[in-house]
Amino acid sequence: MEKRVTFKGWLLPLCLIAPQVLVSAIFFFYPAGQAIWQSLFIPDPFGLSMQYVGLGNFEYLLSDPYYRTSFLTTAVFSLLVTLCSMVPALFLAVVADRLIKGAGVYRTMLIWPYAVAPAIAGVLWLFMFNTRVGVVSWYLGQLGYDWNHVLNGSEAMGLVVVASAWGRISYNFLFFFAALQAIPKSVIEAAAIDGARFWKRFWTIVLPLLSPTTFFLLVVNIVYAFFETFGVIHTITSGGPQQSTTILVYKVFSDGFVGQDLGSSAAQSVILLVVVGALTIFQFKFIERRVHY
Amino acid sequence: MKKFTVGALIAGSTALSPFAAYAETEIQFWHAFTGRLGELVAAQVEDFNASQDEFKVVATHKGNYSETLNAGIAAFRAGEQPHILMVFEVGTATMMSAAGAVRSVTKVMETSGAEFDPDAYIGAVKGYYTSTDGEMLSLPFNASTPVLWVNRDAFKAAGVDPDTDLSTWQNVGEVLTQLRDGGSECPLTTAWQSWIHLENFSAYHDVPFATQDNGFGGLNTELAFNGPEQVAHISAMGEWARDGKFFYAGRRNEGGANFRAGECALFTESSAGYAGIKAEAGFDFDVRPLPYWEGVGNAPQNTIIGGASLWVMEGHEDAEYKGAGQFLSYLSSSDVQAQWHQDTGYLPITSAAADATRAAGFYDENLGTEVAVLQMTRNEPTANSKGLRLGSFDQIRGIIDEELEAVWAGDKDAQTALDSAVKRGDQLLRRFEAAN
Numbered sequence: 001m002e003k004r005v006t007f008k009g010w011l012l013p014l015c016l017i018a019p020q021v022l023v024s025a026i027f028f029f030y031p032a033g034q035a036i037w038q039s040l041f042i043p044d045p046f047g048l049s050m051q052y053v054g055l056g057n058f059e060y061l062l063s064d065p066y067y068r069t070s071f072l073t074t075a076v077f078s079l080l081v082t083l084c085s086m087v088p089a090l091f092l093a094v095v096a097d098r099l100i101k102g103a104g105v106y107r108t109m110l111i112w113p114y115a116v117a118p119a120i121a122g123v124l125w126l127f128m129f130n131t132r133v134g135v136v137s138w139y140l141g142q143l144g145y146d147w148n149h150v151l152n153g154s155e156a157m158g159l160v161v162v163a164s165a166w167g168r169i170s171y172n173f174l175f176f177f178a179a180l181q182a183i184p185k186s187v188i189e190a191a192a193i194d195g196a197r198f199w200k201r202f203w204t205i206v207l208p209l210l211s212p213t214t215f216f217l218l219v220v221n222i223v224y225a226f227f228e229t230f231g232v233i234h235t236i237t238s239g240g241p242q243q244s245t246t247i248l249v250y251k252v253f254s255d256g257f258v259g260q261d262l263g264s265s266a267a268q269s270v271i272l273l274v275v276v277g278a279l280t281i282f283q284f285k286f287i288e289r290r291v292h293y
Numbered sequence: 294m295k296k297f298t299v300g301a302l303i304a305g306s307t308a309l310s311p312f313a314a315y316a317e318t319e320i321q322f323w324h325a326f327t328g329r330l331g332e333l334v335a336a337q338v339e340d341f342n343a344s345q346d347e348f349k350v351v352a353t354h355k356g357n358y359s360e361t362l363n364a365g366i367a368a369f370r371a372g373e374q375p376h377i378l379m380v381f382e383v384g385t386a387t388m389m390s391a392a393g394a395v396r397s398v399t400k401v402m403e404t405s406g407a408e409f410d411p412d413a414y415i416g417a418v419k420g421y422y423t424s425t426d427g428e429m430l431s432l433p434f435n436a437s438t439p440v441l442w443v444n445r446d447a448f449k450a451a452g453v454d455p456d457t458d459l460s461t462w463q464n465v466g467e468v469l470t471q472l473r474d475g476g477s478e479c480p481l482t483t484a485w486q487s488w489i490h491l492e493n494f495s496a497y498h499d500v501p502f503a504t505q506d507n508g509f510g511g512l513n514t515e516l517a518f519n520g521p522e523q524v525a526h527i528s529a530m531g532e533w534a535r536d537g538k539f540f541y542a543g544r545r546n547e548g549g550a551n552f553r554a555g556e557c558a559l560f561t562e563s564s565a566g567y568a569g570i571k572a573e574a575g576f577d578f579d580v581r582p583l584p585y586w587e588g589v590g591n592a593p594q595n596t597i598i599g600g601a602s603l604w605v606m607e608g609h610e611d612a613e614y615k616g617a618g619q620f621l622s623y624l625s626s627s628d629v630q631a632q633w634h635q636d637t638g639y640l641p642i643t644s645a646a647a648d649a650t651r652a653a654g655f656y657d658e659n660l661g662t663e664v665a666v667l668q669m670t671r672n673e674p675t676a677n678s679k680g681l682r683l684g685s686f687d688q689i690r691g692i693i694d695e696e697l698e699a700v701w702a703g704d705k706d707a708q709t710a711l712d713s714a715v716k717r718g719d720q721l722l723r724r725f726e727a728a729n
Contacts (some may be wrong), residue, residue, distance in 0.1 A: 042728045045387055046394045047370045051727050060720070131542070132551055150543055151702040240544070241698040258359050259688035260366065260387060261724065 032273060038266035045260035057267035066243050067251070067268075071275075074247040077161060078225035084165035085221055086214070089172030094202070096173075097180040107177065114170035118228060122235030125163035149237070153244030156237045160245050163236060164229040172217050179213040180206070211291045219283055226276060248272050317349040320616045321375035324352060325361040325601065329568055330435075333636055341623045348616035358601065359687060362387070365606070369394050374606040376617045379434065381601045382421060383686045386508065388604050389430060390684065390729040396605045396614070398429045398621065404611060405618020413643045414625075417595060417669050421680040422602050425509065431602035432621045435639045437565035438596045438669050439489040439583050441465075446576040447558035451475025455579075461587040465559070466529065469538040472558050479557035481539045484546035487693040488599050489561050489583070490526065491518050496597045496678035497583060498522055498590030508682035512726040516689070516718045519711035522589050528707035531700040541701045544694045563599060564665035567638025580661030582668045594678045596668050600639060640665060684725030689718040 007013045039057055041050040061067050096106055116124070128136045129149060137147040149155040183206060191201045207214075230250045233239060239246035239254060246254075249272060256265025326334050331354060338352045355361040358381035365378040380388050388395055402409035411419065411429050418433045441459060448455035452475045458464050465481075472480035483489055495502040500522045505514035533539035540557065542548035552560035553573040560566075561583065570578060585592035603624075605617050623629060630646030633639060635655050641647040647666055650656065656663040672678075683689060696710040705713075 042724060044390065044728045045366050046391045048391060048393045049729075053727070060724070064717075064720075066717075132554075132556070150547075151541060151698060238544070240695060241702065242695045242704070254691070255688070257363055258691075259685055259721075260363075261685065261688065261721075263728070264724070 035266045035269045035273070038262060039270045042261075042263040045262070053263070057263045058271070061264060061267055061271070066246075069243065070246055070248055070251055073157075073244065074226070074249075077157065077229075077245070077247050078222050080157075080161045081164045081168070081225040081229065082218065082221040084161055085168035086172050086217055089169045090176050090210075090214075092169070092173050093176035093180055094206075096177055110173050111170045113167045114174075116167050117231070118164070118167065119231035119235050121167050122160075122163050122232040125159060125166070125232075126236050129159055149241075151241050153241055156241060156245050160229070160233050160236050164225065164232045168221065168224060172221070175213050175217055176210065179210050183209050215283075215288060215291045218287070219280065222279065222283075223276070226272075248275070317346060318610075318612050318616050320348055320350045320377065320613060320620060322350050322352045322377040322379075322603075322620070323355045323361055323365060323375045324379040325355065325358045325381070326379075327354060329572070330637060333633065337624065337629060337633075340629075341620055344623070345619070348619065350616075350620050358383075365604075369606060369608075372608070374608060376606060376609055376613055377620070378604050378606055379601045380431070380604050382599055382680075383690065385422065385431075385602070386682045386684045386686060386725075389424070389682070390512075390725075394607055395430070396607050397424075398432050398603075398605065400428075401605045401614050401618045401621070405615040405622070407618045407622035409618075409622060413645060415640070415642060415644055415647070415670065417674050417679075418598055418640065418642050420674060421598055431604045432625065433598075433642045434601055434603045434624065435565070435633075435637070436598040436600040436602075436642060437563040437639050438598055438665050439485070439493050439561055440564050440665050440668065441581040441583055442552060442560040442562055442566065442570060443579050443581055444552065444555060444558050444560075444574075444576055445579060447477060447555065448472070451477045451558065455577075459559075459581050459584060462526070462529065462584045463587055465584050466533070469533060469559075473536070473538050477558050478537075479540040479551060480537075481533065481559040481561075482542050482548035482551055482557045483539075483560065484548050484562040484566070485599070486541075486544070486697050487690045490530065490697075491523060491693060492681060493583065493596045494523060494526055496674075496680075497585055497594055498592040499594040499675055499677045500590045501677050502681055503683060506676040507680065508684075509676075509679060512684065512722075512729060514683065514722060516683075516715040516722070519708070519715045522586075524707045524711055525589070526586065527697065527700055527711060531703070531707055534701040535703055539701075541698070563638075564640065565600070565638045567662065568636065580664045582664055591675075593668075593671065595670065595672045595674055597678060597680050598640065598669070635659075635662075638662065638665070640669065683722065684729065685721040688721055692717045692721075 040052060040054060042053050042057070043050045092110060096103060096110070099106060113121075128134050129147065131137055131148050131150055134147075140147045147155060149159050187205060188201055191205055196204070226247075227249050229247070230253055233245055233247065233250050234253070237245045239250050248268065252265050252268045252272065255261045255268065322338065324334055334352060338350045342349055353375070355364040361378070362380050362384045365374060365380070368374045374394075399409075399411070411423075411427075414433065418436045419429065421436075422431045422433055423429050443455065443459065445455035448457075451472045453468060453471045457468055459468065469480040492502055495518060500520055501507060501517045503514045503516050503518070505511050508514040530539055534541060540548075540551070542551055546562065546566070548557070548560060549562060549566060549569065551557045552562070553570055555574070555576050564580070567580075582593070583596055603621060605614070605621075625643060627643055627645035627649050630641050630643055631649040631653070634641040634646055634650055641650060651663075674680075693714050696705070696714040699705040700707055700710045
């Protein structure tokens with residue numbers, strides 16, 4: 001039995017949704033429409049002439065094996081970033097939740113990295129792993145491991161994943177921590193009295209109660225990995241070596257704003273739009289069913 | 294009360310500034326220089342502004358070369374373009390195809406009435422920026438060419454005579470083995486691998502980098518750097534990389550840090566690395582001509598330039614073009630050029646500037662600084678060594694970088710990698726042809 005509020009007439013409801021519709025129209029529908037329109041042309045960089053090519057830009061892209069590989073790269077990258085930012089965040093939140101003394105200090109320290117802009121985070125990690133002057137790569141060298149993310153694709157991928165996930169741990173921590181605090185103590189105490197150990201309580205009570213938060217973070221983190229990590233990639237690897245860290249959104253940037261190939265860049269944006277749309281629908285259709293609110 | 298005063302001051306100053314601007318015509322100049330080079334450009338601009346009171350050049354740093362070009366393009370689309378834009382040599386074809394966006398230097402000089410003699414410029418530099426019918430499109434500003442930098446102390450430490458002949462890659466190959474066996478961890482490194490080891494390599498050995506005279510002949514050019522000469526060179530370097538004789542540091546000039554820190558014995562880098570190496574190197578260094586393969590092609594032909602030129606954008610008032618012309622004329626005057634050449638290691642763009650530098654005894658006091666000038670002017674440029682004019686070339690370089698990295702990592706052999714680079718690059722050239 002849902003409770004429905006009904007309005008008399010049209011004016012008030014229209015006024016109420018107008019701001020949201022307007023914002024979406026100006027900042028989303030209009031640019032998205034522009035991207036679709038531009039993806040049908042090969043324009044020159046200065047905007048002096050446009051050559052209509054129909055679906056030529058899409059054909060060109062999809063016949064490029066590097067572009068197809070980029071989908072896989074993006075999937076691997078997003079999955080790793082999401083995992084590496086959520087699992088440690090959950091662990092830290094659970095630990096912080098049990099703290100009594102100094103919880104405030106601990107929390108504040110954990111939230112700090114979130115204030116660091118992605119590009120800056122990229123530079124910081126690059127310094128640590130620099131093949132010549134990096135602290136970490138020097139220690140790895142002492143252990144007999146020759147770190148070289150400039151030529152080794154897996155190492156480059158590892159580095160951009162860590163650099164992207166690092167600041168994100170703070171953000172996820174905040175949400176997990178708040179959700180943990182909201183779980184009624186009585187439920188956990190009842191389970192404890194019944195003889196359930198910490199891990200048993202965690203798996204059967206805490207984790208299911210956290211599922212709405214986990215689902216929300218899953219969606220948000222995947223979107224983050226798709227769109228907001230390009231500053232990190234730009235500063236650390238520029239998509240290399242051999243495109244092993246070129247995710248879809250980075251290619252949109254580098255083709256459009258480094259290569260001046262706006263037609264291809266627009267076509268890639270359209271493909272990206274479709275991919276993310278499909279992914280979000282999938283998440284809400286299939287994963288949300290397992291979420292208990 | 295305090296707030297009010299500050300507000301009034303701000304309002305006052307913004308209201309006043311337009312009046313100040315009326316007195317002098319402002320010329321916007323966007324460039325890509327930071328650090329020492331940025332200071333030197335600022336000094337040139339200040340000097341020009343002080344020399345007359347009709348025009349005021351306002352220099353603005355817009356990021357690295359690619360970012361500056363992008364800023365210029367975005368500004369043009371928004372109708373806010375600067376008068377003068379610095380564009381690196383890779384963006385030359387992009388600018389040349391934008392006929393409605395740029396005004397040729399020849400035309401600007403006519404408008405401004407400033408003194409202008411195209412023949413005063415060094416041929417190899419001028420050729421890069423001149424159209425096939427002899428119109429000078431942009432003003433060469435900072436031009437450099439790759440040379441071989443030698444860390445003499447590293448040679449001695451490895452027990453190799455630093456005065457060994459390094460003019461051919463055959464000799465360098467042997468020296469690299471000696472250096473490695475002598476304990477050097479980085480016998481050779483490089484900056485700008487595509488520019489030095491493919492673009493300049495091709496010109497130096499007089500073999501084509503692309504068809505249609507490297508793109509000078511038309512937009513229907515195709516890449517041709519997968520010929521036997523280039524493959525042999527890249528293959529040799531790939532072997533050196535595998536044997537620990539060649540250390541790859543990155544796509545741009547990352548290797549410079551290793552060389553300046555004294556880790557690497559040999560370094561192929563632009564002659565403009567001079568300012569940085571002179572300032573930072575705590576060891577004895579010298580400059581040698583870029584090595585060539587004895588008996589391959591017509592080597593040594595001449596090397597080509599890198600660096601940037603200044604483009605004048607369309608869409609401004611006549612009076613402003615007059616100012617732009619005067620500023621460009623000032624920049625190419627022989628005193629300014631000679632000073633610039635000596636401060637930075639960039640090539641002098643006029644013969645007069647080179648002569649003035651020689652007359653001042655600079656080359657005798659700074660051994661090796663003349664190497665780049667001699668290497669570039671040693672022969673009359675051929676169709677293969679005049680330069681490159683290829684669309685989307687920034688992206689093509691990116692592709693070449695990727696494929697070369699595959700060779701250095703041992704994932705691909707040189708032939709496969711260069712074939713793949715040519716194939717991928719050609720697709721971009723066809724797109725560029727369609728767009729223009």
